Amino acid sequence: MENKTILELKNVRKVFGQIVALDSVSFALKRGEIHGLLGGNGAGKTTLMNILYGLYRKDEGEILLRDQAVSIEGPRDAINQGIGMVHQHFLQISNFTVLENIILGTDVKNKYTMKLEDEVVKVKELCQRFGLNVDLNDVMSTLPVGARQKVEILKALYRGVDILILDEPTTNLTPQEVDALFESLRVMVNEGLSIVFITHKLREVLSVCDRITVLREGKNITTLDRKDASEEVFVRAMVGEKMDIENSIYFATEERQVFDRTSVEAPKLKLENVNLISQDGVQRLKDLNLEVFGGEIVGIAGVAGNGQRELAEVVTGVVPVSSGKKIYMGDDVTSKTNEDLLSSGFSYIPEDRLSDGFLPKATVAQNLILGQHRIKPYSDGRFINWKTVYAETTKNIKEYNIKTNGPGDVGGNLSGGNIQRVLIARAFSMDSQVMVAHNPTRGLDIPSMDFVYQKMLARREAQMATLLISEDLDELMRISDRIAVIYRGEILGVLERSEFDKYAIGRLMSGISPENQPSKEKTLP
Amino acid sequence: MTIVKKSLPYLLAVVASFVAAGIFIALMGFDVFKAYQTILFTSFRTPNGFIQTLLKFVPLLLLALAFTIPLTAGKFNIGGEGQMMAGGIGAAAMGIMFADLPAIILLPLVILGGVVAGALWGLVPAWLLYKFNINEILTTVLFNFIALFLIDYVCTGPWRDPAAGHPTTVLIGRGGWLPMLVNNPPLHSGIILAVLVAIGVYIYTSRTTGGYELIATGANPRAAGVFGIKTRRMFVLSLVLGGAVAGLAGAFEVAGNQHRLIEGMQSNFLQLGMIIGLISRGNNGAVPFVAFLIAVLEVGASAMQRTMMIPVEVVFIVEALILLFVLLSDVVRRK
Amino acid sequence: MDTTIIDFLRLVLLSMVPFVLAGQGTMLGGRTGVFNVAQEGMMLVGASVGFLVSYYSGSIFLGVIVAMLSGALFGLALAYFTTSLKMNQFVIGLALFFIGLGVSTLLPKLILGITLTPPLIPTLKGIPIPLLSQIPFIGPILFNQNILVYVSVLVSIGLWYFLFRTQKGLELRSVGEYPMTADSLGINTTKMRYWSTIIGGMLIGMAGAYLPMVYAGTFTEGMTMGRGWLAIALTFFGGWSPLPILYGSLFFSAVEVLAFRVQVIGSFLPYQILQMFPYIATILVMIFTFKRARVPAFLGNNYDREKRSL
Numbered sequence A: 001m002e003n004k005t006i007l008e009l010k011n012v013r014k015v016f017g018q019i020v021a022l023d024s025v026s027f028a029l030k031r032g033e034i035h036g037l038l039g040g041n042g043a044g045k046t047t048l049m050n051i052l053y054g055l056y057r058k059d060e061g062e063i064l065l066r067d068q069a070v071s072i073e074g075p076r077d078a079i080n081q082g083i084g085m086v087h088q089h090f091l092q093i094s095n096f097t098v099l100e101n102i103i104l105g106t107d108v109k110n111k112y113t114m115k116l117e118d119e120v121v122k123v124k125e126l127c128q129r130f131g132l133n134v135d136l137n138d139v140m141s142t143l144p145v146g147a148r149q150k151v152e153i154l155k156a157l158y159r160g161v162d163i164l165i166l167d168e169p170t171t172n173l174t175p176q177e178v179d180a181l182f183e184s185l186r187v188m189v190n191e192g193l194s195i196v197f198i199t200h201k202l203r204e205v206l207s208v209c210d211r212i213t214v215l216r217e218g219k220n221i222t223t224l225d226r227k228d229a230s231e232e233v234f235v236r237a238m239v240g241e242k243m244d245i246e247n248s249i250y251f252a253t254e255e256r257q258v259f260d261r262t263s264v265e266a267p268k269l270k271l272e273n274v275n276l277i278s279q280d281g282v283q284r285l286k287d288l289n290l291e292v293f294g295g296e297i298v299g300i301a302g303v304a305g306n307g308q309r310e311l312a313e314v315v316t317g318v319v320p321v322s323s324g325k326k327i328y329m330g331d332d333v334t335s336k337t338n339e340d341l342l343s344s345g346f347s348y349i350p351e352d353r354l355s356d357g358f359l360p361k362a363t364v365a366q367n368l369i370l371g372q373h374r375i376k377p378y379s380d381g382r383f384i385n386w387k388t389v390y391a392e393t394t395k396n397i398k399e400y401n402i403k404t405n406g407p408g409d410v411g412g413n414l415s416g417g418n419i420q421r422v423l424i425a426r427a428f429s430m431d432s433q434v435m436v437a438h439n440p441t442r443g444l445d446i447p448s449m450d451f452v453y454q455k456m457l458a459r460r461e462a463q464m465a466t467l468l469i470s471e472d473l474d475e476l477m478r479i480s481d482r483i484a485v486i487y488r489g490e491i492l493g494v495l496e497r498s499e500f501d502k503y504a505i506g507r508l509m510s511g512i513s514p515e516n517q518p519s520k521e522k523t524l525p
Numbered sequence B: 001m002t003i004v005k006k007s008l009p010y011l012l013a014v015v016a017s018f019v020a021a022g023i024f025i026a027l028m029g030f031d032v033f034k035a036y037q038t039i040l041f042t043s044f045r046t047p048n049g050f051i052q053t054l055l056k057f058v059p060l061l062l063l064a065l066a067f068t069i070p071l072t073a074g075k076f077n078i079g080g081e082g083q084m085m086a087g088g089i090g091a092a093a094m095g096i097m098f099a100d101l102p103a104i105i106l107l108p109l110v111i112l113g114g115v116v117a118g119a120l121w122g123l124v125p126a127w128l129l130y131k132f133n134i135n136e137i138l139t140t141v142l143f144n145f146i147a148l149f150l151i152d153y154v155c156t157g158p159w160r161d162p163a164a165g166h167p168t169t170v171l172i173g174r175g176g177w178l179p180m181l182v183n184n185p186p187l188h189s190g191i192i193l194a195v196l197v198a199i200g201v202y203i204y205t206s207r208t209t210g211g212y213e214l215i216a217t218g219a220n221p222r223a224a225g226v227f228g229i230k231t232r233r234m235f236v237l238s239l240v241l242g243g244a245v246a247g248l249a250g251a252f253e254v255a256g257n258q259h260r261l262i263e264g265m266q267s268n269f270l271q272l273g274m275i276i277g278l279i280s281r282g283n284n285g286a287v288p289f290v291a292f293l294i295a296v297l298e299v300g301a302s303a304m305q306r307t308m309m310i311p312v313e314v315v316f317i318v319e320a321l322i323l324l325f326v327l328l329s330d331v332v333r334r335k
Numbered sequence C: 001m002d003t004t005i006i007d008f009l010r011l012v013l014l015s016m017v018p019f020v021l022a023g024q025g026t027m028l029g030g031r032t033g034v035f036n037v038a039q040e041g042m043m044l045v046g047a048s049v050g051f052l053v054s055y056y057s058g059s060i061f062l063g064v065i066v067a068m069l070s071g072a073l074f075g076l077a078l079a080y081f082t083t084s085l086k087m088n089q090f091v092i093g094l095a096l097f098f099i100g101l102g103v104s105t106l107l108p109k110l111i112l113g114i115t116l117t118p119p120l121i122p123t124l125k126g127i128p129i130p131l132l133s134q135i136p137f138i139g140p141i142l143f144n145q146n147i148l149v150y151v152s153v154l155v156s157i158g159l160w161y162f163l164f165r166t167q168k169g170l171e172l173r174s175v176g177e178y179p180m181t182a183d184s185l186g187i188n189t190t191k192m193r194y195w196s197t198i199i200g201g202m203l204i205g206m207a208g209a210y211l212p213m214v215y216a217g218t219f220t221e222g223m224t225m226g227r228g229w230l231a232i233a234l235t236f237f238g239g240w241s242p243l244p245i246l247y248g249s250l251f252f253s254a255v256e257v258l259a260f261r262v263q264v265i266g267s268f269l270p271y272q273i274l275q276m277f278p279y280i281a282t283i284l285v286m287i288f289t290f291k292r293a294r295v296p297a298f299l300g301n302n303y304d305r306e307k308r309s310l
Helices: A045-052 A075-080 A098-103 A117-130 A145-158 A175-190 A202-208 A231-239 A308-316 A338-343 A353-357 A364-368 A386-399 A416-428 A446-461 A473-479 A502-509 B003-027 B032-045 B047-072 B080-097 B103-132 B136-156 B190-207 B209-219 B221-226 B231-258 B269-279 B287-308 B313-334 C002-030 C039-057 C060-084 C089-112 C138-142 C147-165 C167-177 C179-184 C189-216 C227-237 C242-265 C271-292
Strands: A005-016 A019-030 A034-038 A060-065 A068-070 A083-086 A163-167 A194-199 A211-216 A219-225 A269-277 A283-292 A297-301 A323-328 A346-349 A434-438 A465-469 A482-487 A490-496 B180-182
Touching (some): A019 A034, A019 A045, A019 A060, A034 A045, A034 A202, A034 A231, A045 A163, A098 A145, A117 A145, A117 A175, A145 A175, A175 A194, A194 A202, A211 A231, A231 A446, A283 A308, A283 A465, A283 A490, A297 A446, A297 A473, A297 A502, A308 A338, A308 A346, A338 A346, A346 A353, A353 A416, A353 B221, A364 A386, A364 A416, A386 A416, A416 A434, A446 A465, A446 A473, A465 A473, A473 A502, A490 A502, B003 B313, B032 B047, B032 B287, B047 B080, B047 B190, B047 B231, B047 B269, B080 B136, B080 B231, B103 B231, B103 C271, B136 B231, B136 C227, B136 C271, B190 B209, B209 B231, B269 B287, B269 B313, B269 C089, B287 B313, B313 C089, C002 C060, C002 C138, C002 C189, C002 C242, C039 C089, C039 C189, C039 C227, C060 C089, C060 C189, C147 C242, C167 C179, C179 C189, C227 C242, C227 C271, C242 C271
Parallel strands (some): A019 A219, A034 A194, A034 A211, A083 A163, A163 A194, A297 A465, A297 A482, A346 A434
Antiparallel strands (some): A005 A019, A005 A060, A060 A068, A211 A219, A269 A283, A269 A323, A482 A490
């Protein structure tokens, strides 16, 4: 069967201020294929698709749909042309219902009374056809991530798209849910859709895509049929010549030395029977027990929304426990505030870096000392020694490769990746005893991710403790010594490095408890 | 960026608003040049003009700081007027109740009375924010009205001066009068204290850890909180400090100018204070300079109304336009 | 005794109008995320302009129309500076408040000159609705009011229906919750914001014009007495929804009238304390409602489509 090209983006150029996000990039999609758009963070994949969807305006280039040049000025044009997009961060109105979210922006039959029976029938039919089942009357904010993604896809299908763009769709799914998603994609393709699959995860692209286009630093690198190229070719395409792949951790294939626990006495951090009940009365953490020793990296795996943030905030003292104990280096610190903890050897990279970790209106220097502004060397408790601060900031800018005009540059001028680098610099430069890092590499390109991994392993060498909370299972499996799986606020199981198995962890992530598992799971007393 | 380059947008904003208002004045049929001459130069023509300017400068400076200190923490204090009035009441209360004490005790007591009263007037909205999360814009404004009625009560109540035609209190004790720097025309020494306060605020925000925490709180309260700063305490502290500074202005009115509490003493200092704070974009170092400029314009405005019958509101609109143009220059710079 | 209560309730309905109109105007803009804090200035301009136009044209109707237009102008400015230029909503709101303050006192001075006895306009009279106004007790209270009272109730009901029973209303609400979502679905968020602030401004202008036309018969400086700010509290109190705002206005109005009544009757309390009563009551009300207030999620923020997300 001859596969016609249904969509073509030609020589697209996009500049944001000084940064060239896309430099004459071209992309072609054939009808009925799943085409992977692969590249590290910042490569330009999302920017390119946002242009196609009308959220961004291109500076140069053209878009051809079914061999006809089209102009897409906004999402309405894209939708009219049959293009739909499922974004990485779901675009949903939390306090509207599922049905309201799906029909929002479309013309319903009863505009002036909002009786939606016809629309309900139509949506239910789609749910059946594509195997995406949700309750239309549920309010969005009550739904878990997997269900919300189904709603996102239904939104596009409801509008009768024939081109569907998925931006990093597997970010918050368990391995089993990922498989289910890929199944759905195959169903859609059989029903006549063409799919663009944006991701930075090589393995996924290799398992579901027909063709793969690699972008790097805003440029086309290659486009190949999946069967025509090996993993190495794609790896090299993603990172270019400059990166040392053999010694990288991101691409490491051989086994690392396992952490030898017998040589250490007591854990640096211990959580005993910690319970957390949130302000609205929901139990977020339940009888949680966890130990983190010096010289190890403990990974926390789980689907987003199962208590990871609460765990991070309880450990760092942002939120006090409802009951239970926190022991740090042998001392009971349960009642200490985050101010105390941050001044006595804790560091924190929050997940939501812009809202929880960064001051856009302040300078880079002011951002760097946040949390440490009361201790040496930056301050004597009363006055801040700006000279030292600036000197240290300059050092950190260099070491952590932060693209900025200098310590006095306003934070808001930095790009997302560089904001992340500031937070990383802040946390790592402290040489803290215990570090809590929540999705620390999200938004970074591959060489930068490697840099962070190197730093974490250096901490490990120096006998410091690191708690790595991540929604990227590959990442956790790459560098953790142990992985604890969190589900609905409980630690459901802990696996040693020698026992790491993606599907076993996936089962725990879905709440399937380890009663009949053959492999040994350790739950701490 | 050099100082010249940095202040260029402000100068352009001033020029632009003068031009815009100038067109309007001309359309109204007045002599534009004479009008501007009066507005700009009255302050410098006579010693009296200059002293008037300095007298206006003090409350404008303090009320601007009362607005910018909470602004640093991200909060909008619209209650400067009420806090100033409360300060006046507090100062007058001290001055009248302890009228017989010697200056060395009474004067500090009067000043302190004003500062504490103003601080309290800022504390209540701050506490409402802290405890119940009520938006401070609303509460501080409401307290302005409450203070208004309170002054009316004080000036017509037990302390009122029966001889006066207008509601006002009796004179405060002689010991509570601020020493004068110049006697004719009268300029009280409060200006020294005001300038010291401005310098103190500047040092606080730029060099101390407390000031840093204030800035961080205003820049992103959530992030500041995650990293150990007690942001809600910062909100309260900033509003109390703002209130205290406004209260000081009230104390100066009583102890320095009128030597009694007069109803209707506040005029439009509140709005001007906010305008100054906004033009300075919250930069505590720039506030004194902008405050001085506005003082010059205000003195010129009353002269203009007296001699040329042009309403003072024209100058007020000029000042609002300066604010608008400064804000716009921000937008232009971003592009 | 009976008539005092009837008079009282009648007065409450009469006095609620500025609250209702200003509250709904604030709510409408807020539903698309624009937090207007310029009401006080806008109402003063509405009062000033409405009065002058009524006086010189002899038509109150024309005065109201022009007052609405002035409010629309302020709304347009607010929309432009916040939505198109992305400037801070509070700062712009305050700036517009100042400008409104200045303009409202400037215009009468310029046009009328500085006079000692301000000229008067005839005030709006009640329009009795045939038959209904004859009903004992509720008749005179509900059905013998001036036209703007009826208008304000109709506006409230109309807004409720629009926001919660029509497609456009759903779309408008989505803009105030999560504009990026609305945008991605093809909804024109900018257009929605402009419309809501302009129409909201018209309502606020009307609210201001009501004051000289029903109460004093003339314009005096500062005659809003903080009602613009109270409207903001009212909007929170009403959970940014049209019908609760209508009920809340009754409450605010009742407090105001009550305080006035007690002053007139006289009591052992100094009258200034009574004058404070509406404001203190407002604060108490806010204590009870602020924690639970349902606020549009994007209120106070500006949306920039091209902003590089993280």
